[in-house]
Amino acid sequence: MAAKSEQTRQHLADVALRMFREIGFEKTTMRAIAAEAGVSVGNAYYYFASxxxxxxxxxxxxxxxxxxxxxxxxxxxxxxxxxxxxxxxxxxxxxxxxxxxxxxxxxxxxxxxxxxxxxxxxxxxxxxxxxxxxxxxxxxxxxxxxxxxxxxxxxxxxxxxxxxxxxxxxxxxxxxxxxxxxxxxxxxxxxxxxxxxxxxxxxxxxxxxxxxxxxxxx
Amino acid sequence: MAAKSEQTRQHLADVALRMFREIGFEKTTMRAIAAEAGVSVGNAYYYFASxxxxxxxxxxxxxxxxxxxxxxxxxxxxxxxxxxxxxxxxxxxxxxxxxxxxxxxxxxxxxxxxxxxxxxxxxxxxxxxxxxxxxxxxxxxxxxxxxxxxxxxxxxxxxxxxxxxxxxxxxxxxxxxxxxxxxxxxxxxxxxxxxxxxxxxxxxxxxxxxxxxxxxxx
DNA sequence: ACTCACTTCTGAACGCGTTCAAAAAGGGGA
DNA sequence: TCCCCTTTTTGAACGCGTTCAGAAGTGAGT
CATH class of the missing domain: 1.10.357.10 (Tetracycline Repressor, domain 2)
Structure with missing residues (x-):
């Protein structure tokens, strides 16, 4: 199901952008983004290469x-x-x-x-x-x-x-x-x-x- | 002896600048600079805070x-x-x-x-x-x-x-x-x-x- | 020679971005 | 239902910049 995949991707992006706004670039670590989005670090990298x-x-x-x-x-x-x-x-x-x-x-x-x-x-x-x-x-x-x-x-x-x-x-x-x-x-x-x-x-x-x-x- | 200290500092700077020129910024790691200069990483940080x-x-x-x-x-x-x-x-x-x-x-x-x-x-x-x-x-x-x-x-x-x-x-x-x-x-x-x-x-x-x-x- | 304060130096450890082998989940055809 | 291939997910591991508690060295005063 492609929709589910797109949903995960969008969720990650939303979480990341919100964290960028709220706590800044450095404190928004990939680990923190993944944790906040409820996925593993590796999975975040599956959707965003960096x-x-x-x-x-x-x-x-x-x-x-x-x-x-x-x-x-x-x-x-x-x-x-x-x-x-x-x-x-x-x-x-x-x-x-x-x-x-x-x-x-x-x-x-x-x-x-x-x-x-x-x-x-x-x-x-x-x-x-x-x-x-x-x-x-x-x-x-x-x-x-x-x-x-x-x-x-x-x-x-x-x-x-x-x-x-x-x-x-x-x-x-x-x-x-x-x-x-x-x-x-x-x-x-x-x-x-x-x-x-x-x-x-x-x-x-x-x-x-x-x-x-x-x-x-x- | 202040001269010795200044000498170490200068040596580190020389090594670092040469490495920046020759192999670029990313490959010039603090560990590599320290190794090339013959000191420990910690010591490099004693002279250069970052x-x-x-x-x-x-x-x-x-x-x-x-x-x-x-x-x-x-x-x-x-x-x-x-x-x-x-x-x-x-x-x-x-x-x-x-x-x-x-x-x-x-x-x-x-x-x-x-x-x-x-x-x-x-x-x-x-x-x-x-x-x-x-x-x-x-x-x-x-x-x-x-x-x-x-x-x-x-x-x-x-x-x-x-x-x-x-x-x-x-x-x-x-x-x-x-x-x-x-x-x-x-x-x-x-x-x-x-x-x-x-x-x-x-x-x-x-x-x-x-x-x-x-x-x-x- | 010994102490003491100060400078210089060490290397293990931390959290970071990133990688990767392998596990889990999904889904179409038999 | 079971098989098999693809997509998705996991978490340990790597090298990086940086930190820090403590070891080693240095030199003046006694």
Missing amino acids: KDDLVQELYVQVQAEHAAKADEALEGLKDLGSRLRATLHAGLDVMAPYHRFGADFVATAIRPTSPVNPFAGESTAAREASLGIFRAAVEGSSPPAPKKLRADLPELLWLGYMGIALFWVYDTSEGQRRTRKLVDGAVPLIARGLLLAKIPGVNKVLDDVLSLSRSIRN | KDDLVQELYVQVQAEHAAKADEALEGLKDLGSRLRATLHAGLDVMAPYHRFGADFVATAIRPTSPVNPFAGESTAAREASLGIFRAAVEGSSPPAPKKLRADLPELLWLGYMGIALFWVYDTSEGQRRTRKLVDGAVPLIARGLLLAKIPGVNKVLDDVLSLSRSIRN
Whole structure:
């Protein structure tokens, strides 16, 4: 019966994610997860090849929630600034319960071998899904983003989001208030900065930045 | 005899760093370091409270080498572009032997609790030393950097360097050729970008970026 | 030479993530 | 019902980073 198997797997994931939130990464040992879920350690490894795989499970879930929440929040928002702001705050909302876990997550994800690593390998599903959230924010906006930037903007914003997430990890202010301030302050600047792309001098440098970015990828 | 103690400590550090270079982070176990150095595991822990402390030892050494090599390379270079380029390449030169170790280093350093973390705590010695290297590159340049940016530029460049280092970690091209290309391509763009700061529209946005950056720190 | 305080060193032990041979449970065909 | 193959589950074992009680060494004072 495949259903029973899937049920065990899901139960393990649920227990693990709850423990990550409630007692943190280090205290959530594989033995503790297994005990709490009522199975043996070996059985936990039958479903998740490593502790990192459980972290990936969390990543996938957080990302799906972010996509759903952002999609909902974008309803009725037209200009890029509002849309970007809503998307970023949605991300912070979803991550919030895991703040104490953030540093361990980053340390796990940043390894080139990690399935969660957003920089390694162009074709990872995780990265594409995350990029898609920002693509949605850009594509639906009016007035539209400058033509020249439209193709690269989602990736650029996503990169900025990675930076914001890193800032968030180190943000010890209550409720990560400073990160919220950063988002609210940075979004209008980005929106205004995009308008500068039309200034000839800026436009030229921008061209070169984009062409460098492309030539580096090969 | 304090000299004998210092000698043991130094010997352990030398052995550990060599093993990091030659066989990587994971295979360099505390037991292996101790065995290779001819002491007991417990004794290694008498000198270094954790494996991370040995990573810090490496960080300090790499940074000192970077500072020395950059200082030497700056001799006679006037314009900011050349100086920045020399500084960045000096950093890559020093890191090169540790490339295979890079990912583990980043994963270690990025933890808020790590003594090596460059983002945590404003006053870490490691961060100040690293910033100093870029301050030297900016301060000695002629023509000088725009007044408005002069105070923040070293920190900004240092942040860029962190980004380049991250790129370098994931750069699997032989000799990390792509990272070299990135540096050579990005430096002139940065130099030209700085000139744009004089354009009124850009200047205004720049003001706001700087003021946001300051307001966020509190 | 002997004591005493301090530094240096040892190796067994702990809990962790992970592996694996083998046991148990399930289920389709006779 | 019994057999046989696959899926699922078990728990002991391994190597790791780290800890710690205690042994060994060192040197100044007597």
